[in-house]
Amino acid sequence: MNAKFATPLRIALWSGPRNLSTAMMRSFGARDDTYVVDEPFYAAFLAITGLDHPMRDAILAAHETDPEAIINMLIKAPAPAPIFYQKHMCHHMVDGIDRNWMSTVRHAFLIRHPARVLASYAHKMESASLEAIGFVQQAELFDHVTKDLGQPPIVIDSDDVLLNPGGVLAALCSAWGMQYSGEMLSWPTGYHPQDGVWARHWYNAVIDSTGFTPPSKDKTRDLPVLSGDYANIARLALPYYEKLSQHRLKA
Numbered sequence: 574m575n576a577k578f579a580t581p582l583r584i585a586l587w588s589g590p591r592n593l594s595t596a597m598m599r600s601f602g603a604r605d606d607t608y609v610v611d612e613p614f615y616a617a618f619l620a621i622t623g624l625d626h627p628m629r630d631a632i633l634a635a636h637e638t639d640p641e642a643i644i645n646m647l648i649k650a651p652a653p654a655p656i657f658y659q660k661h662m663c664h665h666m667v668d669g670i671d672r673n674w675m676s677t678v679r680h681a682f683l684i685r686h687p688a689r690v691l692a693s694y695a696h697k698m699e700s701a702s703l704e705a706i707g708f709v710q711q712a713e714l715f716d717h718v719t720k721d722l723g724q725p726p727i728v729i730d731s732d733d734v735l736l737n738p739g740g741v742l743a744a745l746c747s748a749w750g751m752q753y754s755g756e757m758l759s760w761p762t763g764y765h766p767q768d769g770v771w772a773r774h775w776y777n778a779v780i781d782s783t784g785f786t787p788p789s790k791d792k793t794r795d796l797p798v799l800s801g802d803y804a805n806i807a808r809l810a811l812p813y814y815e816k817l818s819q820h821r822l823k824a
Contacts, residue, residue: 581608581652584749585659585675587714588683589707591693593731594660595779597683600742601658602767603760608654611769613643614665621669627697627774635770640670648677656751663714664707672717679749680718681727682711684817687810689731692797697775701806708810715817728820738785740824748822759784 588594595611602609616636619629626632637643647659659678666672687708694701703709718726727748734741743753762783764772772780799807 581655581657582749582751583648583652583657583659583678584751585661585678585680586683587661587663587680587711589663589685589690589711590705590775591690591697592683592685593734594662594683595776596782596785597734598658598660598767599760599765599779599782600738600757600785601656602765603756603758604656604754605756606654607656607658608652609658609660609767610647611660611767612662612665612771613637613647613659614640614670615662615769615771617643617670618662618665618667621667626771628771631770644671644674648674662707663711664704666710666714675714675718676721681729681745681749682715682817683729683731684711684814684821685731686796687807687814688796688799690810691799691803691807695803701803703806703809706806706810708813712813712816725820727822728817730818730821732788733821733824735785735788737824741822744822744824 586594586597588597598609598611601607613636616632616638617640618624619626619632620638621640637646647657687706690706691701694706698705715726715728727745729741729745738758739753739755742757746753760783762781764776764780768776
């Protein structure tokens with residue numbers, strides 16, 4: 574679409590790392606009425622915290638680091654489609670980034686059991702921490718939006734999405750006040766134009782995908798077995814996951 578829409582439906586999905594968030598972005602990006610943005614605060618997060626992430630220099634060079642400019646893009650700038658889908662990482666919303674803008678968009682929170690998150694995270698990072706996987710920050714942002722709305726926001730579980738993508742996506746679209754489309758169940762392989770520069774490090778599984786892959790029965794039933802620090806981090810994260818899980822949307 575070439576036309577600019579000054580007032581698109583702005584929707585924000587809040588996730589932690591290794592949590593099906595990129596597949597969800599692919600799903601919404603497959604719609605012909607939707608424009609997606611990939612982790613808009615990532616570069617600002619790195620600039621503020623000074624953390625050394627994979628591809629740090631490339632991320633800082635390629636993406637906006639000024640939180641105010643990012644917020645203006647998210648809530649004020651015209652979007653190239655009627656629906657503006659924003660993929661956000663909860664741990665990117667550090668001190669120094671204003672949250673008042675969040676009251677102007679619609680929200681949902683994507684959760685995943687911490688054992689599954691950490692098992693996947695271990696393939697990409699040499700070490701992990703409770704702060705790095707975003708469960709505490711997700712619960713904090715959930716409380717922030719709940720207070721703003723006067724009721725809990727939408728929550729979806731990545732396991733539910735994989736088991737019944739069409740049903741959960743239809744329920745999510747309905748809760749967001751938009752029509753579900755079967756286009757959301759498939760997408761072309763490869764890198765997509767809206768991918769952040771970090772895609773080459775983080776998105777290898779999604780790059781080869783054409784849709785949501787149902788888990789095997791063993792993966793549906795059994796959680797990954799963790800040890801050492803990873804097991805301890807999963808134990809600490811579990812109460813935050815369970816807090817949001819009780820609100821999760823069912824197909």
